[in-house]
Amino acid sequence: MKESTDTRALRPWAAGAPGGTGIILVALLAALVASELKLNWVERLVGAYLVATNAERPESGAIWEKGRKAQTARMAIDKLASDREASQRMARNAGTLNEIVAALAPGQGAMLSAEHFRELYQKIPSGIAAEMISPFDLLRFTSEKRWTRAYLEKSSEGLTIYLLEANNQVLRQFRVAAATLALMARRGAAASQSLEDLASFQNRIYTAERFFAALSALTEEERRGLIAQPERLLEVSGQITRVGLSDEALAGFVDVGVEVQAGSQRRVILIQGQDWAVWRLRSLLEGKSPAARPATPPPDGVSAR
């Protein structure tokens, strides 16, 4: 009887208390919390998930930003180094000073060995070359064995050349003006046109016969002043038919246009004669008194004589 009363008393409590599902849920929850505290399975699960999906996430944050900066910086440096290497390669393979000048941007420079610079120097018209630096000075530097390299630096005003010792101490520096460089660039240039096509020669075109007759009347020094390296003209295939003298003088030099006929092809080869020698020749060709023309280089001339 008592037992039955007790059961009755518990019934309403049982009716109000959470059911079996609730208890199971609580037990489960407690087990979960306990196991988490013991085994850290939530951290492990989340961590494993994040490791698995790592590759899909963005490369963001301080360390990646630093990496990107490093990459951009390395690319910038790589470009600088590549550009420098390219200009060095070009300089090493260049056959003339003008090839180097043409390939350099203002502000850029190229380093050459002393031997290479001497080779390029020999290809410059002797008058211009001597004005740049005396060949005797180059000989001295070479014999002293201190000169190891030459650094060529292009600027808007022209080209600065530094002759360097092994530790980059400058032995001699000199500047080649842009006008002189332009003059050197035209030297030996072959134009496909005839002399009539070149405006500056319009007034003074002579037959080869007349030109060489006048040339033979000049002294050896004057002839060398006019055509510094005649052997170069000898190498040209074809026949020289006409010669033109330019009206314009540039940095102490005057263009001489040599028209060559090879089969049906005509072309004009430009060489640079020293202005005083050209004027001597013109005097002879035009039948004027040589005294009326300047017999010595003008003040801004580049002749070493």
Next chain:
Amino acid sequence: MTAWLRHVRTAFYFGLLLLGLAAAGLWIFFFVALRDLPQVPEPLSRIIETPPTEIYAASGERIMLIGGREAVPLSRVSPFFVQAVIATEDHRFWDHRGIDKLRLVKAFWVNLLGTGRVEGASTITQQLAKNLFFTFQRTYQRKVRELLVALQIEARYSKNEILEAYVNQIAFGVGAHGVEQASQVFFAKPAQQLNLAEAALLAGLPKSPTRYNPFRHFERARERQKVVLSRMAAVGSISAEEAAQAHRVRLNLRPPGRTEPAGSYFLDLVLKDLEERYGTDVVHHAGLKVFTTLDPQLQAWAADSVQNGLEKLDQVLKAPAAAGGDANAHPQAALVAIEAHSGAVRALMGGRDHGETEYNRAVQNNRLPGSGFKPFLYYAAFEKAGLSPATVFVDRKVTIPVPGQPPWAPKNFSGEYEGPMILKRALSRSVNSIAAQLVERTGVPAVIDAARRCGVKSPLAPVPSLALGTSGVSPLEMASAFATLATGGIQHAPFWIRRVEDSAGRILEERIMSSRRTLDASVAFQVIDMMRAVLDEGTGNVIRQLGFHLPAAGKTGTTDDFNDAWFTGFTPTLSVSVWVGFDRGMSMRDPQGRGITGGRGAAPIWADFMRKATEGEPQREFVVPSDIRFVQVVPTTGQPVLPWGPRGVDVALRAAQMQSLSPFSGSRVPGPSSDGR
């Protein structure tokens, strides 16, 4: 009762529902936070793999690493340091998987109570995640994302790998990142050799590197060390006795003033130059190799000489001790040493202690050179006005009219006037009244021109007082300009970078050491000869008294009220300028009121440095141009001394100037003025 139970039941299910909702909310929040979660690099060591920019001295010795870290494996870190870091930052590090839940609950509770004390619960892994990926902005979202990254790091890497990454990237202050660098900076030893006391001190710094900087706040750092030691004892890493004993150990910190890498001011100059040329990112991230002109031995001697000189000056001035003091409370100094025949800067000190102030007084500080400027005046006077070292001027009170301004009436330092004297003596004794007469005769533009040709670049005011150094110049300029005199008039622009390469060794640029003749060699030699007398018998005579006896020339400089003291001098190979003064331009006077002159303040530093820098060097004379003749003259008349007369002063005259002297006649052929108007 039933109703109560019903309420319990309702509350239970409501609680379950809330828990469910919270779980769902967390689940959603997890995916939201996941959206922009950063990728973790693999391997983790990549965080220290950025190629460093390396800066080398002229000797080939590496003097600085920028951007990269000197990472060390955990096996090369003192176990005391590892224990101290773990005890202080995260004592359950070995047990948790990225989160210390107990600490988290505790921190949450403390913060919730709002006691005003903010409790942190970040584990070492969380701190690593924060340092690698996140800003220091305190938001809940950042905190959750930091926690998630920490879980990933824990899931992917071993505890040792995490700890190694952590100790190699934490900031200890004073520019030290990573334990190896910190150990070197604070104790001048590898991290492996740290003892318990040192390890505990270092482990306490990351909490607030500035606040606990032991160089500035030693006692505060020691208190922090005590906290670390007691934490170590509390977690059982060491016993309480060991902790107490370690706290009593005397710490051998690197001496104050030696805390920065050698040549820090020089390196600042190099960095600034590189950043201007290549940009900050390239300098800090591209891994350049920079070959400089610095001579580490000369630099060390420069640092020693400046330190010693300033310590003596502190004693004379009764200035407060340098360490921990206000940078403005004691005098500063700068020293620049330049190789005369190339312009290469071989040593540079921009102040007393780079750790105290990074302001580079050798380069940025344009201070008045005072009489140190006179050599340019004398050069101009010889070249333009045809005067010679034997020309006589009268030391007397002078007043120079200045158009549109009150007349200029310079006074001699001594306040006295000595009457007629040759210019050589006027320079060696730094006579202002004669300098004023010379500038009046020569003209200010000629003086400016001479200074410019020597290499002075700073703006120069076109006023007569310029000749007495009233336009500011830097020690670098002075050393460079005097180097032009040292070479007999060939000017080399000063430089500090010889070559720059990329990390693969490809050359990006190399210095071409060009020069140009800017001064007449014979006139320059005459000035040199006069400046030799400054050391031998003039205002810089202290140099000889201090034991420097090699051929050298120089000039002292002192400004009004003793605000600046200079000595710039040179041997045929090395030109060195020293400046001493207060940053705020205060007067330097001893307690008796006597001022600190260039001879008293700067020349001793110069002499100390040069004695060491030239030790063992052969005696090198200045090159004497072929048209220079030495004549002994009477210092008050400029006449050649008679064979039977008293010894005179040797002066260097150009061949053309010899004609104006009548040997043994006692009279002077009219020529360059000797009236001293």
